[in-house]
Amino acid sequence: MLTIHGVTRSRASRIIWLCHELGLPFRQEPVIQAYKLPFPDAPDAPVNTRSPSFLALSPAGAIPVIEDDGLVLSESLACTLHLAKKHGGDLAPRDAAEEALMLQWSFYAATAIEPDALTIMMLHAGREQTSEDATLIADAAERLVRPMKVLEDHLATHGHLVGDRFTVADLNVAEIVRYAEGYGELMGQFPAVLAWLAGCHERPAFRKMWDARATKEH
Ligand SMILES: N[C@@H](CCC(=O)N[C@@H](CS)C(=O)NCC(=O)O)C(=O)O
Known part of the structure; x- marks a missing residue:
């Protein structure tokens, strides 16, 4: 059976969502981020990203x-691209061109969007902001305007990223854009992105992952 190493409150959520889309059973090893632990190297620390057993893997x-x-x-x-391709169906590429486009959108989101979107999520969500935080958020949002506009223009005419249907490319990019979702000053400029993201988040497989995630501390 497929094993996912990683707590649900991590990028493991992407793979869990995909497994729910595919109806794919999995076993989860809740390896936790070392930075979330006060003493990750302690002998009684839970398995974490610095544990020798995890580093061996x-x-x-x-x-x-x-x-x-x-x-x-x-x-x-x-991981999501591999599992989608392996198990097939609508989420997977139907030919080499679709696969190339799914890679393109996934890499674009990971490189042009994820770092700044993460900055926004870390500094904006649920905490008091210092003026330094506010500057970092504003700078990140400014850098995101261009790549978000690329998504906006594509989604306004196509509805989905590849093949006019929900695919693993939508899942990958949605999980990255989600980090900036709560920052209305930025996202309000991109109605097609917001509508697409809402559609992604209405999917039962996303809800299943998200509802389970809400019950987890990590
Ligand atoms: N590009 C990688 C990023 C992986 C990553 O940074 N994961 C975080 C948790 S979401 C992590 O394990 N951090 C380890 C740590 O900080 O100890 C991916 O998409 O899998």
Whole structure:
């Protein structure tokens, strides 16, 4: 059976959502981010991203990691793309061109959107902001205008990223755009992105992941 290493409150959520879309059973090893623990190296610390047993599996020391029929794979977007292609169906590419476009959108989101969207989520969500935080958020939002506009223009005419249907590319990009979702000053400029994201979040498989996530401390 597929094993997902990583707590639900991490990029493992992408793989869990995908498994629910595919009806794919999995086992979860709740490896936790070392930075969430006061003493990650303590002998009684839970398995975390610095634990020797986890580093032996994945020297990069980051979650999620999957084990799938002997394949050990890190990088959440590689995991979702691999599982979608392996199990087929509407989420998967139908030909080489679709696969290339799914890779394109996934890499675009990971490189042009994720770092700044993460900054916004970390500094904006549910905490008091210092004036330094506010500057960092405003700078990140300014850098995001261009890539968000690229998404906006595409989604306004196509509705989805690839193939006029919900695919693993939508899932990958939605999980990245979600980080900036709460920042209305930015996202209010992109109604097609917001409508697409809401559609992604209405999917039963997303809800299943999200509702379970809400019950978890990590
Ligand atoms: N690009 C990687 C990023 C992985 C990553 O940074 N994961 C975080 C948790 S979401 C982590 O494991 N951090 C380890 C740590 O800070 O100890 C992916 O998409 O899988």
